[in-house]
Structure formats: C-alpha cells, structure tokens
Amino acid sequence: MQLISLEANKPSFNTVKFNPNGLTLIVGKSTSTDKNNTYNSVGKSLLLQIINFCLGSNKIAAFEQYLSGWEFTLSFKIGDKTFTANRAADKQNKIYLNDKELGQAAFNAEMEKKLVDIPEDSPYLTFRTVLSRFYRTGRGSYVSTLATAKEQPFSSLVNNAFLLELDLDYVYQKRITRKRYQELEKFEKSFKKDPVIREYYTGDLDVEFEISRLSQDVKKLESDIKNYNVAENYAAIQAEADRMAEQLSQMKNRLYYLSTSIKNIKHSMSLYQDMDLEKVYSLYGEITELFKEGTLQTLENVTEFHKNIHIKRSERLAKELKKLSATHLEEEKTKSELQKAFDEKMKLLAKSRALDFFAAINAQLTELKSKLSKLQDYKNISAHSKKEMAEAIKELSSQEVTTIDYLEAYKEQEHAVYQGFSNLANEFYPEVPAGISIQNNEGNNQERFKISAKIQNDASDGINEVKIFCYDLNNLINSSVHHFQSIFHDSRMFSDIDPRQRAILLQQAHTLTKASGMQYIATMNEDQLLTLKEVLPIAEYTEITDTIKLELKDDSPESKLLGIQIDMQYEKE
Numbered sequence: 070m071q072l073i074s075l076e077a078n079k080p081s082f083n084t085v086k087f088n089p090n091g092l093t094l095i096v097g098k099s100t101s102t103d104k105n106n107t108y109n110s111v112g113k114s115l116l117l118q119i120i121n122f123c124l125g126s127n128k129i130a131a132f133e134q135y136l137s138g139w140e141f142t143l144s145f146k147i148g149d150k151t152f153t154a155n156r157a158a159d160k161q162n163k164i165y166l167n168d169k170e171l172g173q174a175a176f177n178a179e180m181e182k183k184l185v186d187i188p189e190d191s192p193y194l195t196f197r198t199v200l201s202r203f204y205r206t207g208r209g210s211y212v213s214t215l216a217t218a219k220e221q222p223f224s225s226l227v228n229n230a231f232l233l234e235l236d237l238d239y240v241y242q243k244r245i246t247r248k249r250y251q252e253l254e255k256f257e258k259s260f261k262k263d264p265v266i267r268e269y270y271t272g273d274l275d276v277e278f279e280i281s282r283l284s285q286d287v288k289k290l291e292s293d294i295k296n297y298n299v300a301e302n303y304a305a306i307q308a309e310a311d312r313m314a315e316q317l318s319q320m321k322n323r324l325y326y327l328s329t330s331i332k333n334i335k336h337s338m339s340l341y342q343d344m345d346l347e348k349v350y351s352l353y354g355e356i357t358e359l360f361k362e363g364t365l366q367t368l369e370n371v372t373e374f375h376k377n378i379h380i381k382r383s384e385r386l387a388k389e390l391k392k393l394s395a396t397h398l399e400e401e402k403t404k405s406e407l408q409k410a411f412d413e414k415m416k417l418l419a420k421s422r423a424l425d426f427f428a429a430i431n432a433q434l435t436e437l438k439s440k441l442s443k444l445q446d447y448k449n450i451s452a453h454s455k456k457e458m459a460e461a462i463k464e465l466s467s468q469e470v471t472t473i474d475y476l477e478a479y480k481e482q483e484h485a486v487y488q489g490f491s492n493l494a495n496e497f498y499p500e501v502p503a504g505i506s507i508q509n510n511e512g513n514n515q516e517r518f519k520i521s522a523k524i525q526n527d528a529s530d531g532i533n534e535v536k537i538f539c540y541d542l543n544n545l546i547n548s549s550v551h552h553f554q555s556i557f558h559d560s561r562m563f564s565d566i567d568p569r570q571r572a573i574l575l576q577q578a579h580t581l582t583k584a585s586g587m588q589y590i591a592t593m594n595e596d597q598l599l600t601l602k603e604v605l606p607i608a609e610y611t612e613i614t615d616t617i618k619l620e621l622k623d624d625s626p627e628s629k630l631l632g633i634q635i636d637m638q639y640e641k642e
Contacts, residue, residue, distance in 0.1 A: 070184055071554040071588055073144035073151070075120060081632025085116065085619050087555075091583030092575060092616040093590040096598060097560065100624040111621035112630025113560050113592035114206075119143075120557065121206045123154045125164060125177040125197060131637040132158040147183050147552060184552045191237060193227040202232065202544060204557045205537075211561050214522045214536045226516050232544045232551070233486055233505070235479065235518065239472055243510075243517040246468065250461035257454045306414060313411040320404045327397040334390045338383060472509045472517065479507070489547040493539040494524050497573055501525045505540075531566035538562065538574050546585055555588035563593060568600040575601070575613050 075085040087093045097111045122129055123143035132139070136158035143154045154176075155165040164176040171179065181187060181196035201210065201217040209218030216225040223244065230240050480487065487505055494503035501524060508519040522540045524532055538558070545556050556578075563571050578589035601610055622628035 070552065071146045072120070072557075072590065073146060075116070075123070076142045076144075077631075078140040078142075079138075079632070081627065083112075083619060083621070083628075083630055083632055087588060087590060087618060088616060090586050090588060092579035092613065093588060094598070094613070094617045095590075095592045095619045095621065096595055096617050097592065098595045098620055098622045100622055111623050111628070113594075113621060115630055116592060117204065117206050117557055117559055121200075121204055123156050123164075124200060124204070125154075125173055125180060126206075127173075128161045129158075133161060135635050135637040136631075146554075186550045186552075187231075188237060191227070191231075191241075193224040194231055194237075198224065198228050199232070199551060199553075202228065202541060203553050203555065205541070205559065205562075208561055211534070211537060211559070214533070214540050215520060223515055226518060226520065229520050230518060232548045233507070233520070234484055234548065234550060235507070236475065239468070239475060240517045242468055243465070243472075244515040246461055246464050247513075247515045250458060250465070253454050253458045253461065257451070257458065306417060310411065310414040313407060313414065317404065317407055317411060320400060320407065324397065324400050324404065327393055327400065331390060331393050331397065334386050334393070338386050338390075468517075469509065469511060476507060476509060476518075484547075486543060486547040486549075489543040490522055490539050493543055493577065494535070496577055497535050497539075497570055498524060503539075531570055534562050534564075534566050535570060535574070538578075542578065542581065542589070545587060546581060554586070555590060556582075557590040558592075560592045560594050560597065562591065563597045569604045571597065572601050572604050572609075572613075576609065579613065579616065 071089065072087040073089075074087065076082065077084075085095065095113060095116060097113045099111075118129070119141050120143055122132065123141050139158040141156055141158075145152055145154070152167055153165075155168075157163070162172060164171050164173060166176060166179060177196050185194075185196050185199050187194050198217075201220075205211060205217065207218045212218075213225075215229050216222075227237065227240055230237060487507070491504040494501075503524040504522075506519070506521045506523050510516050510519045522536045524536055526532075541556050541558070545553060563574075566574070575591075578591075581587075582589045598614070601613065605613070620628075621630055626632065626634040
C-alpha cells in the first residue's frame, strides 16, 4: 500500500500529497514568539491520526465532537490499483472504499485480504495489528521496538513472529498447552482447598482411608443380605404383591367407571314423559298460520314420530344397561378374588418380618454406597486432573525440544527479514554488534519465543528510536508476508537522536525506499531538520529538503493542517 494523498471536504484543509517513492516529509514550523504556540499545535500528529482514521481505526470521540461535518478521503495504491477510503467524523460507523459502503469490521476485513497474508485460525493477528507496525500512532507506540501502545505481550509476540516469518503454530501450541495446564493447576488447588467442595465429597476425612473402610462395610452388608434365610424368596413375594396392588388399583378405577355409567343410563331412562297434547295442538295451530297449507304433516303424524323415537331410545339404553351390569358383576368377582390373594401375600410378608429387615439393611447399604461413590468421584477427579497436568507438562517438554530444533533450522536459512535489521543498524553503529534475537522461551508463561531487537550498549540516548526505525524499515522491505509499501513515523521519532543519526536515518530511509519503490513518510519539526545542515553536505541536505510536501505553521489558523483553529485532545493517554 502506497499513499497518494489525503484530502477533506472542507476548503480550509491543507491537502497532503505524498511522493510516490522514497522520502516524504511534512514539516512543522514555529514562527510565533508566543511560547504557547509550539510545533505540536500545527497538525503533524493529527495528520497521522486522520490517516489511521481513514484506514479503519476505532471511533475517535474528539473527531465526532469537534469535527462534525468533516469528511476525510485517503487515496492509496495496492499494486497497480488505486483506492480511496472516505470516512466522516460524525458518521464513523461507515467507511467508503471506492464508494462502496462498509462497516468498520467489514472494511478492515477487506483490507486484510488485500494487504496481509494471515494464516487461517490466527487470533491476535489482523490488518489493524500489522498496520500499527508501519503506522505508529500515539506516543505510546514509540516506547518499545516490538510492542505498540497498550499491547498485550502475547499479541506483540504473534505479530512480530508473523512479520519475522516464524511458524505461528509453535506460538499457539505453547499458549494452548500452557493455558490448559494453568487452568488444571488452578482447578486442582481450588478443588482440594475449597471447604464446600471438600465437605461435600469427603466430609474433611482422609479419602484413601475412608474408601477402604466403606468398601469393607459395603461388602459385609451385601453378604448379610445374601445370606439372610428367613425369607429367601422375599423379593419375589414382594414383587408379586406390588403387581397385585397395581392391578387392584386399576380394577377399582374400572368399577367406578362402570357404576357411574349404569347410574347415568338409569337416570336417562327415567326422564321421558308423555307429550302434553294441548300444548302440541296450540303450537300446531300457530305454525299452520305461518306456512302454506299442505307443507306441514298432520299432528297425528308428529305424535306418532315422537313415540317411535322414544321406543327405539329406550330399547338401546336397556341393552347398554344389561351389558354394563354384566361386566360390572364380572369385574367385582375378579376384584374379590384378587384382593383375597393379595391379602395372603401381605400376611406372608408380615409373618416373616422380612420387610422391616430388608428396608433397614437396604437403606443402610444405600447410604454407604452413596458416601463411597462421592469419595471415589473425588479421588477420580483429582487423579484425572493430575494426569492431565502431567500430560500437559510432557507436551510442553516435547514442544521445547521441537522449538529448539526449529529455531536452529530457521536461523540457518538466513531469512532476509532476520538478517536485515543488523545491516540497517550497522549504518548507525558500524562497530557495535546488532541484530534480532529469537530464543526459545522456557519460562512459565504462554509466550513461545523471546524476540528482541538489540544494539549493544542500547542504553544510550536515541538508540531506542534507531531500533524502532531499523526494525520497522526492515519489516517493510524484507518481510514477505504483507503488501505494505509505506511507513509513517511521527516527529517524536526524531526528538532524542542527535543530528548525525537523524541524517543517517533520513538518508537510509530515502535511499532504500526509493530503490524498492516504497515510501518513508515522516513528520518533523523545523529545528530537527535544520540541524542536518551541520552534518551534511549541501547537496545531500538539499536532496532531503526536496522531499518536503507540506509545511505547517503556527502563524495563523490557515497555515495549520485543518486550516482552522481547533483545540482538541484526540489521543488517549
């Protein structure tokens, strides 16, 4: 990705156009004698924030508050294709990529496809996390070479391992295994120490001793039940009695149903009464007045019809009554016989007193088995967790061996991205050993590798910034897992390095990116640039200053990036 330009929908905005390759400088000038007007108020850092905003950053509340109505458009190239990313300050949930409306997540996913070759199932690795290695925004991003602002150690490891073209499977395997071990370790401690759990399972007793004692007690009770000779067939008798009790219950229900049905039929048969002829004659007279003559049957026919219906109904009910009565009688007889047999069974059980014995002994046995089961569960759970912990330790040990072998092979291959850092650092410190260190991390943590960018005696002023520069430029030029073609560093990169180092940095950035068709973009303060005259020939100094594409001044609002005076805190501390 190469930047082309940054524009806004407001005419006051000072459009930024970037050189297609090599160095691009945006310089901040202070012309005022007012101490309150500094380089930091002209919009240099804001420029990088806006570019980051157009490239799918999280919402910036200050933009929404102070820049309502503003829209920013970033033009860039990926390969031979030109793109524009447009985002409004007060509609930040939408980003337009070549006029296609996308949400923030969808935009970043689309950019990820175009710019980063991320392996499948790679958490902590996204377009945005990789972008932060090339476009460092905020002062917190210039503290560490490998970590961006507020980044967690594992996220930093994943992203740096990715850019260094290390096999990420090694990174994820240790995290998964170590995390499992830590969870098992935590469970084991809480399981044994938690008073509620211990009371439930063990009653605060010695587990092994209690299991042995209870096992013996259970065997004795089981033997007592087996050898009890008062009623050897007790179980069979009890089972038969239970079956009879269930049958009796069902028969009682059926008899109740039959009795109710017989009662209802008898009641129904008693309800019929002879028709009141006077009422019928009266009704018949009213009907004949309403209907034409001949449309109604004679009264005699109606009366006769009614009698026939009653006779048939009475015959049907009498037949049903006879059937139900016979069934009821038969069921009563069967019930009586069954009740008699059931009573005999219950007398036999009561006589042998087996019921009381078995009830008591079985209750005791059930209680002991329950206690024994809980203790065995406790023992098994603890043993299982210990086994899992041992397997995790074994797996971690195996991973240690394979990681050491892998790193040896990786270093022997002399990857360009692994070797490139030292070449860049030697331009600044020719006699000082420098390089990227990648070691197997044997520590009790989730990070597989110890990765660091080292320059001997790196406690000196400005070395941290030199390391950041060398590391970022090395990743840009030599890493093959991305398609970024530009770096953007803020002016804070140059604040602590001396003029000679600053000159080397800019010369190296210009020469290497121009040769590879890439971009190094930076904002600088005027005084940082002017000090280069002291260490560079005029021609080389001029070559650097010729890359300046925009000067931002504090002499008027129009000379600042936005072209207006707005005081806002857009960077979270």
